[in-house]
Amino acid sequence: MSKSWGFSTGEATSATVASWVFTALSKLILPIAAVLFLAIRRVGNDDLDLLAIIAFVVVAVGALVLYLVLRSPDLAARIGEMLGRVMRWVSGIFRREVQTDFRQLVLEFREESSALLRQQTAIGTIAGVTARVASFLVLLLALRFVGITTDQLHWTVAFAAFAVTMAITVIPIFNMPGIAEAVLIATFNAAAGGGAADQVAAAVFVYRILTWLTPIPFGGLAFTRWRNEMRASGKTELLDAFDDPNASPETA
Numbered sequence: 509m510s511k512s513w514g515f516s517t518g519e520a521t522s523a524t525v526a527s528w529v530f531t532a533l534s535k536l537i538l539p540i541a542a543v544l545f546l547a548i549r550r551v552g553n554d555d556l557d558l559l560a561i562i563a564f565v566v567v568a569v570g571a572l573v574l575y576l577v578l579r580s581p582d583l584a585a586r587i588g589e590m591l592g593r594v595m596r597w598v599s600g601i602f603r604r605e606v607q608t609d610f611r612q613l614v615l616e617f618r619e620e621s622s623a624l625l626r627q628q629t630a631i632g633t634i635a636g637v638t639a640r641v642a643s644f645l646v647l648l649l650a651l652r653f654v655g656i657t658t659d660q661l662h663w664t665v666a667f668a669a670f671a672v673t674m675a676i677t678v679i680p681i682f683n684m685p686g687i688a689e690a691v692l693i694a695t696f697n698a699a700a701g702g703g704a705a706d707q708v709a710a711a712v713f714v715y716r717i718l719t720w721l722t723p724i725p726f727g728g729l730a731f732t733r734w735r736n737e738m739r740a741s742g743k744t745e746l747l748d749a750f751d752d753p754n755a756s757p758e759t760a
Contacts, residue, residue, distance in 0.1 A: 546665075584617075650718070654707045670692065673695070696711075
């Protein structure tokens with residue numbers, strides 16, 4: 509699809525990698541704002557204090573790892589090896605096998621995206637944060653729509669839970685379907701005192717419908733239009749490349 513718009517394979521790969529990085533950075537920045545909101549509105553809740561600690565740790569570790577990866581290839585390789593060991597250990601707990609070469613993956617990430625990240629980090633991160641904030645507003649509206657009041661769950665507490673959940677999902681093993689939702693439901697129930705469990709579950713369900721399920725039909729319509737445009741312009745080789753990437757020439 510990127511080739512149909514005039515982008516090379518390298519440009520498309522760099523853009524895809526950068527998109528993931530900016531999304532991850534935005535998820536790691538959110539906990540900082542959450543901690544500030546909780547500090548301004550001091551709740552005095554041990555669970556929220558723990559969320560604040562987790563937020564700072566996640567942000568600090570994430571920023572340090574990214575800095576070290578971009579600093580030198582040797583550090584990137586070591587981080588990739590460490591990441592591989594951690595992922596294999598975590599996957600073993602869940603009885604899942606990981607065959608990815610994380611050392612090579614991190615090195616390729618550094619090579620393909622380091623220049624772009626240095627040039628576009630600010631605007632990319634701002635765009636990512638804006639998208640995450642918009643997603644939180646949908647979640648907050650869903651909470652209010654099902655009847656959860658501010659007295660039951662203040663928006664600062666909801667934002668803290670959302671921010672930490674987003675930070676956790678940066679780790680691939682925790683980005684599996686259902687994990688983020690389970691964390692949100694558990695955190696909201698704990699903050700609301702457990703008296704609105706059904707409403708909390710309903711709110712998270714509505715939020716997921718709006719942010720995950722609803723865009724799928726629009727994506728299907730956009731994809732169908734793209735295929736029709738390729739057929740009309742005679743670029744059928746691009747459709748063949750999309751349907752069977754292994755059979756397509758590099759110049760397609």
